[in-house]
Amino acid sequence: MKKILALALCLMMALSLAACGESSDSDLAYVKEKGTLVVGMTDFAPMDYKEEGSDEWIGFDADMARAFGEDLGVDVEFVEINWDNKAMELQTKAIDVVWNGMTLTEEVKSLMSCSEPYCLNGQVVVVAADVADQYQTTESLSGLSFAAENGSAGAEQLEALGLDYIAVDTQAKALMEVASGASDACVIDLLMAGAMIGEGTSYPDLTYTVQLNSEEYGVGFRQESDLVDAFNTFWKEAYDAGTVMETAKVYGVQESIIEK
């Protein structure tokens, strides 16, 4: 019995020592030494998406992430993650940064160290276009059945208004709920709504009405990471050099970019 106990203690000490060795280093140095910045993202036009028939990630965030990698002198690798697991992915070093039109909510700020905001956004209500007239005010929304991405900023807004909703795992699924008639309405990002619904898109019969709030996008790093400062410096320089606005115009998000 004593032997087993001693063995277990040894094992625990070895493991905790290994844990210590990892955490003391600078995150910036860690990424530079590794030579790759692993960016965690999801398929989220116009921030990160793939052109039909292409394997390369493009979008405002994707292009800026590549520029940031170049600035650091490392390669950039994109990993499509399960959005629910973003904090775990960061903490366990499966990825180095969450960069995907992420709304800076209290929850996000408590889980990671975030950059200064770079882009404005809001949550909007999406309904079928033929009934849109009836739902132009916040008061008119009660009685509708809603869908929203689990834990998203949209879900937070619905909770604040005291409206019930079905939680789904992506904003795209929330749109699908409305398109299929499973829910009357959903709440998603303004930027996404702008790009994904209305005429000439995949959801021509949907439209958005009420904007529930305004909020900001930021980039998330590991707690206490020195990459946050590196990012903020990079962004200021890129903004001054005009790179940020140029890229924004390519993807039609120039109206939302925050002035530096």
Add this chain to the structure above:
Amino acid sequence: MLLDVTLSLLEGFGVTVQMFVLTLVFALPLGLIISFGSMSRFAPLRRLIQGFVWIVRGSPLMLQVLIIFYGPGLLFGLPLLPRFTAALLAFVINYACYFSEIYRGGIQSVPRGQYEAGQVLGMTKPQIFFKITLLQVIKRIIPPMGNEWITLVKDTALVRVISVYEIIWMGESYIKKGMIWPLFYTMVFYLAFNGILTIFFGWLEKKMDYFK
């Protein structure tokens, strides 16, 4: 359009099939070893293995996948296994435990008299196991094994929680482009694959019909 979607789903299905085949390659032998452990006459070993099987069979496979991938990093700050490897490890452990119980059922269903007959003939224990018991065990476990294999094909859909891009992930990614049918189209792939498995197990059962 159909061709593009089919090709992209096939890519995902390749990952599904790899997960299926590799899980079987490792879990089938490991399950046999675990079943010996759970039948051991050395009580502490038997209890330990039974406890382990209880934990693995009694908790959701999805949690096991999450724990094996994120656990080392979250608890000890250790570097992570590659995503596919972590998912595979979770599947091998989980399925080995299920297989071990199927083996145990098969082995214990062989009548005691057969061991005794072997002993009378002067055969050693391994000789009795491999020459008398094993073939009968294989015959008896074919139906439950068929069940588990088919379940395994569908369980592989769980690995997308740690971003292993199997067929359901590929199907779901089309939803963002406004296409809903590719997700349901994945069902054709599962049905075709499980159809082949069903035919294979039917054939195997017939093949094993020689001793009744």
